[in-house]
Amino acid sequence: MGTVGQGVLRLLGHNAEEITRRVGTSVVVTDVAVRDPARARDCDLSGIRVWDDAVRLVREADVDVVVELIGGKTVAREVILAAIARGKPVVTANKALLAEDGNAIFEAARMAGVVVAFEAAVAGGIPIIKAIREGLAGNVIASVAGIINGTCNYILTQMAEKGESFEDALATAQRLGYAEADPHFDVGGIDAAHKLAILAAIAFGMPLAYGEVAVEGITHVTPEDIKIAQVFGYRIKLLAIAKRHGAAVELRVHPTLIPDDTVLAKVDGVLNAVVVHGNAVGQVGFYGRGAGGDATASAVVADVIDVARALVTDSRHVVPALAFQPDALRPLPVLPIRAVESAFYLRLRVADEPGVLSQLTAILAAHDISIEAILQREPRGGDDATVALITSVIPEHRFDDALAEMQRLPFVRAGSARFRVEKFD
Amino acid sequence: MGTVGQGVLRLLGHNAEEITRRVGTSVVVTDVAVRDPARARDCDLSGIRVWDDAVRLVREADVDVVVELIGGKTVAREVILAAIARGKPVVTANKALLAEDGNAIFEAARMAGVVVAFEAAVAGGIPIIKAIREGLAGNVIASVAGIINGTCNYILTQMAEKGESFEDALATAQRLGYAEADPHFDVGGIDAAHKLAILAAIAFGMPLAYGEVAVEGITHVTPEDIKIAQVFGYRIKLLAIAKRHGAAVELRVHPTLIPDDTVLAKVDGVLNAVVVHGNAVGQVGFYGRGAGGDATASAVVADVIDVARALVTDSRHVVPALAFQPDALRPLPVLPIRAVESAFYLRLRVADEPGVLSQLTAILAAHDISIEAILQREPRGGDDATVALITSVIPEHRFDDALAEMQRLPFVRAGSARFRVEKFD
Structure with missing residues (x-):
């Protein structure tokens, strides 16, 4: 309990x-x-x-x-x-x-x-055991690599974003409950090594070999190294790596520079992520909350x-x-798309004349639609200007009503575009 | 066959x-x-x-x-x-x-x-059915959103990266075998809607309701909208979205602006990705190859x-x-860490005097280690300069031998750092 x-x-x-x-x-x-x-x-x-x-x-x-x-x-x-x-x-x-x-x-x-x-x-909540043991069971697995200690990832993210020292970032993590009073298990890489031994066993069909994992923690990572790594185009993460190497395997946990344009490099804070390479599937990645009660x-x-x-x-x-x-199974009513709520992107082609923006924004205001971002571009070549904007989250019918009204304005040309705007992670 | x-x-x-x-x-x-x-x-x-x-x-x-x-x-x-x-x-x-x-x-x-x-x-290769049906079975699922049509994602990625029109990007996709001769099923959003109906059924416990999915394809997405979206900080992706909405659900497939700093926005080319939100686990994400024979x-x-x-x-x-x-189960030999190969990051504190770089690089060359990137910083405050570099991929013992030799040089101060460099996605 x-x-x-x-x-x-x-x-x-x-x-x-x-x-x-x-x-x-x-x-x-x-x-x-x-x-x-x-x-x-x-x-x-x-x-x-x-x-x-x-x-x-x-x-x-x-x-x-x-x-x-x-x-x-x-x-x-x-x-x-x-x-x-x-x-x-x-x-x-x-x-x-x-x-x-x-x-x-x-x-x-x-x-x-x-x-x-x-x-x-x-x-934690990432179903990685099931994925490797069942979902990828058809593959000979070449490697499993992951950010599987949320405490270390939180500390390294703090150091990268705030320029904090390891000690300060650890203190913050402890204050927020992301690190234990005795943080050695986490920051020493031992917790990640435990998890890696389990991943390696199910990936490669070998008995658990925790004692053979090479472990290096994050206590000696400095803000200076994080900064230089950024100049080189890398992030520093504590990676746990299990990799086939001929008839042997590599099992290692250590701070690692990874290219900053990879998905793994974007996994920040207390999140975990695991990347598996199988000989049929190629790379498959998983990310989510690695710790916490829920x-x-x-x-x-x-x-x-x-x-x-x-x-x-x-x-x-x-x-x-x-x-x-x-x-x-229970049939669920599917909401008609007119009733669905989202933010909207709208691009209009308009005549380049005074009062355009004020009339457009007046219509939006009249429909109780706020503008989150707006961009107006001068005409290029022709005589039409472009207005693009992103709205607040609203039901689609309200947006469509406003759009129909805008399209009736004499200065609005044919050829508008509208797309929905969503955020899912 | x-x-x-x-x-x-x-x-x-x-x-x-x-x-x-x-x-x-x-x-x-x-x-x-x-x-x-x-x-x-x-x-x-x-x-x-x-x-x-x-x-x-x-x-x-x-x-x-x-x-x-x-x-x-x-x-x-x-x-x-x-x-x-x-x-x-x-x-x-x-x-x-x-x-x-x-x-x-x-x-x-x-x-x-x-x-x-x-x-x-x-x-395709992402075990998302198993993840939702079993791995996340303890959750009441609030939403499933994903990039689940590789053809559309390839086309939109081409348009974003090369500024190509939809028609040109489609032609490229067809030439590379990423799009069918008749692309309507993919670019019209129908394939994504089929998959969404399946995801919604297993997420929400409802019968398959393909006929009720609101579908909008990508044929009307223009390079101009992609460019303006980028200015606003968004990417345009074909998202399939299933979301609870009170006692109803939303089922929709449409081009969508998503913030460019999210993991989903980084999923480019023919890759697929799915983000699931459960009431216990929070967000969990999955990405990998969504199509192709293997x-x-x-x-x-x-x-x-x-x-x-x-x-x-x-x-x-x-x-x-x-x-x-x-x-x-078979015991596998674990490679000693000295024999493991990787690239290395090395930072040295050195005296600010002539010939430093040439002596360091001579040692690396003598150990057959190439330099992939190097940075030298002038002294700040004290009289020590910083040299940081990234090597080619080499066995660890060779790097350590070279490092030991470098550390014996009179101008190299205490306080170096070394980390491994890896790329996993």
């Missing part, structure tokens, strides 16, 4: 109706373990049995799935092994434990015929849904064709 | 060993149907039974999975329905057929208890592997924990 645990509980409650439609049965939290039952939490525990001993919960509670979000390597290992011993599927976000002891844990799970799912262990809970709940779908169906029909159970 | 079919056959052959390790059994193509058996093909059909009637193949051949890559809506539908009638799982890339007739096809499949898999129908084959084979894994195992153990079957 830490940050991620509370996130999972909230998510399973808040999205319960859709999750039931996807799974075909409801997914209910019946038992939780907490270290301190008296502590206040940002989630509703009513109707849930609260244990103060996680291992006892797993040994005794009547549950179908165990979700381990304790972290660390002692109690968490006991919990997972106890669940496996009872034949209970396990969902965990514990990258450190899996990277270091995963070979033994997965072997125990295999012997017991139990699933141990761990989408949340790498890159993003990590998204991955945990995806695993819970996988397990639940498998428990209530036969192997051929684990995932319904259209994601939701067929009898749970 | 068109472009994608040949890609699938090559991929299943070329990656056979790894695919067997992932599935736990081999996946073999035993029968193919071709329109013209005499035509030369870029794949090896030896040992494969060749039919000239796809429907007969499906009705009579002794196969476990049917892969439909015919395209179109007549024979393809017959093939899929025949496979369903025989209880054979189907893998298809046919977005037009699914978008328009998917409700009936999925209902027939459900009644027969047969899987119809279609990862390849949307965004990228689409990657998605087809992923579906074949899903089906094969389900056929040979029980529902709880469809996907092995580490992607490959436990007894197929």
